[in-house]
Amino acid sequence: xxxxxxxxxxxxxxxxxxxxxxxxxxxxxxxxxxxxxxxxxxxxxxxxxxxxxxxxxxxxxxxxxxxxxxxxxxxxxxxxxxxxxxxxxxxxxxxxxxxxxxxxxxxxxxxxxxxxxxxxxxxxxxxxxxxxxxxxxxxxxxxxxxxxxxxxxxxxxxxxxxxxxxxxxxxxxxxxxxxxxxxxxxxxxxxxxxxxxxxxxxxxxxxxxxxxxxxxxxxxxxxxxxxxxxxxxxxxxxxxxxxxxxxxxxxxxxxxxxxxxxxxxxxxxxxxxxxxxxxxxxxxxxxxxxxxxxxxxxxxxxxxxxxxxxxxxxxxxxxxxxxxxxxxxxxxxxxxxxxxxxxxxxxxxxxxxxxxxxxxxxxxxxxxxxxxxxxxxxxxxxxxxxxxxxxxxxxxxxxxxxxxxxxxxxxxxxxxxxxxxxxxxxxxxxxxxxxxxxxxxxxxxxxxxxxxxxxxxxxxxxxxxxxxxxxxxxxxxxxxxxxxxxxxxxxxxxxxxxxxxxxxxxxxxxxxxxxxxxxxxxxxxxxxxxxxxxxxxxxxxxxxxxxxxxxxxxxxxxxxxxxxxxxxxxxxxxxxxxxxxxxxxxxxxxxxxxxxxx
Amino acid sequence: xxxxxxxxxxxxxxxxxxxxxxxxxxxxxxxxxxxxxxxxxxxxxxxxxxxxxxxxxxxxxxxxxxxxxxxxxxxxxxxxxxxxxxxxxxxxxxxxxxxxxxxxxxxxxxxxxxxxxxxxxxxxxxxxxxxxxxxxxxxxxxxxxxxxxxxxxxxxxxxxxxxxxxxxxxxxxxxxxxxxxxxxxxxxxxxxxxxxxxxxxxxxxxxxxxxxxxxxxxxxxxxxxxxxxxxxxxxxxxxxxxxxxxxxxxxxxxxxxxxxxxxxxxxxxxxxxxxxxxxxxxxxxxxxxxxxxxxxxxxxxxxxxxxxxxxxxxxxxxxxxxxxxxxxxxxxxxxxxxxxxxxxxxxxxxxxxxxxxxxxxxxxxxxxxxxxxx
Numbered sequence: 001x002x003x004x005x006x007x008x009x010x011x012x013x014x015x016x017x018x019x020x021x022x023x024x025x026x027x028x029x030x031x032x033x034x035x036x037x038x039x040x041x042x043x044x045x046x047x048x049x050x051x052x053x054x055x056x057x058x059x060x061x062x063x064x065x066x067x068x069x070x071x072x073x074x075x076x077x078x079x080x081x082x083x084x085x086x087x088x089x090x091x092x093x094x095x096x097x098x099x100x101x102x103x104x105x106x107x108x109x110x111x112x113x114x115x116x117x118x119x120x121x122x123x124x125x126x127x128x129x130x131x132x133x134x135x136x137x138x139x140x141x142x143x144x145x146x147x148x149x150x151x152x153x154x155x156x157x158x159x160x161x162x163x164x165x166x167x168x169x170x171x172x173x174x175x176x177x178x179x180x181x182x183x184x185x186x187x188x189x190x191x192x193x194x195x196x197x198x199x200x201x202x203x204x205x206x207x208x209x210x211x212x213x214x215x216x217x218x219x220x221x222x223x224x225x226x227x228x229x230x231x232x233x234x235x236x237x238x239x240x241x242x243x244x245x246x247x248x249x250x251x252x253x254x255x256x257x258x259x260x261x262x263x264x265x266x267x268x269x270x271x272x273x274x275x276x277x278x279x280x281x282x283x284x285x286x287x288x289x290x291x292x293x294x295x296x297x298x299x300x301x302x303x304x305x306x307x308x309x310x311x312x313x314x315x316x317x318x319x320x321x322x323x324x325x326x327x328x329x330x331x332x333x334x335x336x337x338x339x340x341x342x343x344x345x346x347x348x349x350x351x352x353x354x355x356x357x358x359x360x361x362x363x364x365x366x367x368x369x370x371x372x373x374x375x376x377x378x379x380x381x382x383x384x385x386x387x388x389x390x391x392x393x394x395x396x397x398x399x400x401x402x403x404x405x406x407x408x409x410x411x412x413x414x415x416x417x418x419x420x421x422x423x424x425x426x427x428x429x430x431x432x433x434x435x436x437x438x439x440x441x442x443x444x445x446x447x448x449x450x451x452x453x454x455x456x457x458x459x460x461x462x463x464x465x466x467x468x469x470x471x472x473x474x475x476x477x478x479x480x481x482x483x484x485x486x487x488x489x490x491x492x493x494x495x496x497x498x499x500x501x502x503x504x505x506x507x508x509x510x511x512x513x514x515x516x517x518x519x520x521x522x523x524x525x526x527x528x529x530x531x532x533x534x535x536x537x538x539x540x541x542x543x544x545x546x547x548x549x550x551x552x553x554x555x556x557x558x559x560x561x562x563x564x565x566x567x568x569x570x571x572x573x574x575x576x577x578x579x580x581x582x583x584x585x586x587x588x589x590x591x592x593x594x595x596x597x598x
Numbered sequence: 599x600x601x602x603x604x605x606x607x608x609x610x611x612x613x614x615x616x617x618x619x620x621x622x623x624x625x626x627x628x629x630x631x632x633x634x635x636x637x638x639x640x641x642x643x644x645x646x647x648x649x650x651x652x653x654x655x656x657x658x659x660x661x662x663x664x665x666x667x668x669x670x671x672x673x674x675x676x677x678x679x680x681x682x683x684x685x686x687x688x689x690x691x692x693x694x695x696x697x698x699x700x701x702x703x704x705x706x707x708x709x710x711x712x713x714x715x716x717x718x719x720x721x722x723x724x725x726x727x728x729x730x731x732x733x734x735x736x737x738x739x740x741x742x743x744x745x746x747x748x749x750x751x752x753x754x755x756x757x758x759x760x761x762x763x764x765x766x767x768x769x770x771x772x773x774x775x776x777x778x779x780x781x782x783x784x785x786x787x788x789x790x791x792x793x794x795x796x797x798x799x800x801x802x803x804x805x806x807x808x809x810x811x812x813x814x815x816x817x818x819x820x821x822x823x824x825x826x827x828x829x830x831x832x833x834x835x836x837x838x839x840x841x842x843x844x845x846x847x848x849x850x851x852x853x854x855x856x857x858x859x860x861x862x863x864x865x866x867x868x869x870x871x872x873x874x875x876x877x878x879x880x881x882x883x884x885x886x887x888x889x890x891x892x893x894x895x896x897x898x899x900x901x902x903x904x905x906x907x908x909x910x911x912x913x914x915x916x917x918x919x920x921x922x923x924x925x926x927x928x929x930x931x932x933x934x935x936x937x938x939x940x941x942x943x944x945x946x947x948x949x950x951x952x953x954x955x956x957x958x959x960x961x962x963x964x965x966x967x968x969x970x971x972x
Contacts, residue, residue: 524964525942545942547816549964552788552837554916555853556608556867560874562912563905570908570970581935 001187001253005180006074006211008092009129010119011101012109014465016131020101020163021059024075025242027169028061058197058209058255060239065177072239073176074255076196076211084343085470086289090196090271092118093287094211094255097125097180099172100151102158104130104138108146113439114409114468116151125180128153129172134162150439185252190281191215191223191274193250193258198268200320204235206262207244209255210274213285216251222277223260226284227269231277232260266322291323293341295348295368295452296385298329298495299355300337302362302575302586307336313359314338317351324351329386333493333579334364339386342368345452362575364589366495370449373400373476387497390483393534400476401501402448408459410467412440417462425450426501445474447501484509484538486592487530488516489582496592506531509539512592517541519588524549527582606655606852607682609639609674610863611663612881615695619731619801620759622793624865624879625661631881632666635863636673638888642862642877643681645893650858650870654685655849657692662718664698668706675710689848691716691755696742697734704749714753715746716786722776723769726762736776743780753845755784760822762790763807767821774822778829783845787822788837789815816960823956836916836959854913856906864894873900908970915965920945920953927972935968 011017061073078091092098098119102108119126128151130143144155159175161168197209217223221234236259238246250256262268270291273284301310318324324347329339342348348368355361371385375398382391406427410418412434419442422430427444434440451471459467484505486496496516500508509531516529520543531539554562576583613632614625656678666674684690691714692707707715721727722736739756746754756777760770777785792802792809801807810818823833831839832846835854840846852859853869861868865879875898878884887894901909907925914921926932936952939945944958944965954962 524944524961524968525938546961546964547812548819548960550836550916550960550962552791554836554913555850556859556861556869557865557876559853559869559909559913560867560876560899563909566908566912566966566970567905569967573967573971578931581938 001185001251002182003069003071004074004183004253004255005071005097005176006076006095006183006253006255007097007099007176007180008076008078008095009099009101010078010092010115011131012103012106012112012115012468015101015103015106015109015112016163017101020099020129020131020161020169021075021077023163023166023169024061024073024173025059027166027173028059028063028073058240058257060241060255062241063173063177066174067177071177073173074239076255084347086291087197087270089118089122089287090194092122092124093285094194094196095122095124096183097127097176099129099176100126100153101129101131102143102147104132104140104143104160105135107139107143108150109411109466113150114470116153126153127172127175127179128155128158130158130160131163133160134165134167149437183253185212185214187214187216187251187253189214189252190279191217191276192281192285193217193274194285195268195270195272195274197270198265198322200265201259204259204261206259206265206268206319208258208260208262208268208274209240210250210258212250212252212254212256214252214281215276215279216249217258217274217276218249223258223274224277224280225267225269225272226275226281227272227288227290228267230267232262234258234260264319264322266318269322291343293323293325294344294448295342295370296339297342297348297368298331298334298337298339298366298386299326299352300331300334300364300366300495302364302577304335306361310338310355310361310363313355313361317355317359321351323347331366331388331495333491334366334495334577337364341385345454345456362586364495364577364586366589367498367592368452369499370402370447370452372402372481372499374481375399384499387483387499388494390497390499393482399479399481401479401481403445403474403477404448404451404471405474406444406446406451406469406471408442408444408467408469410440410442410463412438414463414467415440415442418442418459418467421455421458421462422446425455426504446471447477447479448473449500482533484512485532486512486516487528487532488520488584489527489529489580491580492532493579493584495589505533506538509533513539513541515591516584516588517543519591520582520584522546523582525581603857604652604654604685605650605858605860606657606849607653607678607684608849608859608861608863608866609656609658609663609678610861610866611635611658611660611666612864613660613665614662615665616731616733619797620790620793622791622796623661626881628881629665631885632670634885634889635881636670636677638885638894639674639862640677641888642894643677646860646862647681649860652683652685653860654688655852656684656688656690657849658712659691659693659716661693662695662698663692664694664703668703671706671710679711689714689753691847691849693718694742695734696739699742699745701745701748704745704751708749708751713751714755714784715751716755716757716784717742717746719756719777720759721762722773726765726769726773729762730759740776740780743782753783755786755847756780756782757786757788759788759790761810761815761818763809765810765818767818770818770821771825774825774829778826778831783841784847785826785831785839786837787826787839789819819960820956823959827956832918833956833959834918836962851917854917856909856913872906873898875899908966911966911969912963915954915962916959918953918959920951921969923947923950923952926952926969932969932972935972939965939968 009017059075063071063073076091078088128147147153148155159172192214193210193212195208195210199207201207219234219236224231236246237250238244239256271288275281301307323343326338326340330336369385374382374391374396376395377397422444427446429445431443480502482502482505484498485492513529513531525545527543529541530537575586612625613629690712692712693716695718719739720730792799826839834846858870864881864884867876875895877894878896884894910925945952945954
């Protein structure tokens, strides 16, 4: 145990977290130069493209230190988006230390600070690391000053590296060994192992990533999940070294994986504690929270023939994503589909993209909704996360929507822009705090509905990437909620309906109509697009008809070309939904979903 | 109409004296290759001798067939008449450039058996002719027309190009008026296209030429149709007008009705009702292949029922005859779309056919697209 170090890297976006992780892995000799792919830990395409980590992955790095001892350095990667802040907290509680990465060209950023607070909450040892020292614009002294002034950390403890060139990485490895404390815990006590991640392996079932805090577990043991109470026989334990490498046991202080014939990752709840069935721990590790969907949207296959295929894909996908919940749903416009709950909008987009890429599905998603409460005249309360079930307005005595407490960290020069954005999103009860000069923490109460759509993206945009957001749930608060319907060519498209606060209804309806006008192609006839509350039209756009749509010549050789074009268009129409005689492209549903461009 | 299901014969003459900046047709200015091309064509014709039975149309197109010398023309017709069977009511068309014609040429063509002329006039407005890079003037076109009439041709057609950048409806009608005054049996009015590979395409890409926008293009198209129909012409295909049903292009209608056509020459397309094939476009390659006993065919495609249906939609909505309702697909959905299109005045519907109106011809590609997946 004295030779083990468990740590994470935390950083502001683009400060080089993935590059540094890759460099550490490479230094440990786990991959040869030839096999080296950039950002080894970010295995999903989406992660590579967006440069963010969605699913954390762990690597156990063997390292012979200058003191001659062989160490095992467990690098626990963490996701970098507010949708996954719970997952981050579980990963951090599996560590004793963190590397706090600061870009030498940009200095300490808002997210660096937010990350620092989180690390401090978990009582972690912190090593500041100044990265990108190879760049001409690197200002190492400036970065040290900020570490001292803004983070109140010892600037002389900072390790200087270039993750890109590898400079300083040897010193960093030594610092990890010297400065991070070894894990503590008694391997002879009852087993307590924290699940901080789970992946699905098609041959082995769920593979749980865990940190053992006390006791030990080996194959053949019967383990019990303390929250679910379920028991399983352990088939294999081991460590992650890019690939899984099995070992005899995992004991207190170890980070590794456990396979126990568990069919889905939903049975391995992140944050749950595993113990031994025949010698259970008295109490579970603290901090477990059931993952709760915040955002709801319906998923429909573009072609209704593909419903079964979508159903099968979801079943498979679900094995690997415990946070996704779904039930059957149906729409008069879109046919049969599923109502699904997500952690947030990024999670929703990830699920959509992975279903499309990995399972070859063409999907239409409906506008995301939060869960609203309607207190009815008859005294009952109705929870509604789907606009279809919006109750008869006459029967509603009071409506409520969920509020959150948003904490936004920004450099203070963005205060005006962020304040404007937040007020547009019905923020109230603001509090400002200057944790250090030039840094600002803004706290607001906001309706969750205003945050779940694209608030995070808008925040990033108005702060040029410097803003970071965290939020916690508050209570439900009274709100005047209406249902906005969208009519295309006079027909209500139920999948485009949304529940919104009355003051926002017109704006949202206007935007939805504008977006639809931009994305629905011209037809051979005029198409009116209207937004309505009940029978009252509150917005209107018209898509004009084609005026001329014919090529001049069509003789011998032109016929094939014409047909091939038509074949292509026919294929393209499979990504369209027919509503009456109007072809609505999949992109239109998505455009409405991102209806806010203020 | 009698004979329209018999096969047609097309001969591609891939030579032009100059290349027009808007034209994407396969042609070369290397007229020195005409001899090689004729020899190759003779071999190709020989190989296709027994393919179809009696032909009731011959269409010599290009390129510019009128660049061929008298001797070349005699040799070509000698080969065709000696290889294939033609019906007595043969429609034999040749495309000519007004600048290439004199009395002797007109008489030769008539004597060789041609009875229909398609003359590439393009415009009767001099600045437009210059813009289009044409080497004749309007007066020459008028004169050539009379020369063909004098030689005995009873079926004369003129090709016009319209929708030039900046062209007003009045300017468009000016050429039409001059054309109508000549009294042709047929008119082809093509809206100017910007085809990849042409100088006009490049000019448009660089922003030096801008075609009329959607509304102006539609307005022009409809104005042409209205003017010509008021003048007694039948608007029977998107770009084609005939004095009466008898003077519709029997040959071109074969393409639109899936009637077999044998195409000879570089880039020529053939179709036998189910299979389409086409020759290599390059003249030198065409000559080399046939010279060494190989086939000139570049590619062949077999059309399944669904592909044939798509073509029937694409082709049918381009003609006033329209589409057989059997091709429209899923009855319930097609009916709802049809109702809407009738309401919009784009098609008329009978028990068996759906026929585009003038406004429908203007969006023929859209009509085909509307039904393609039903």
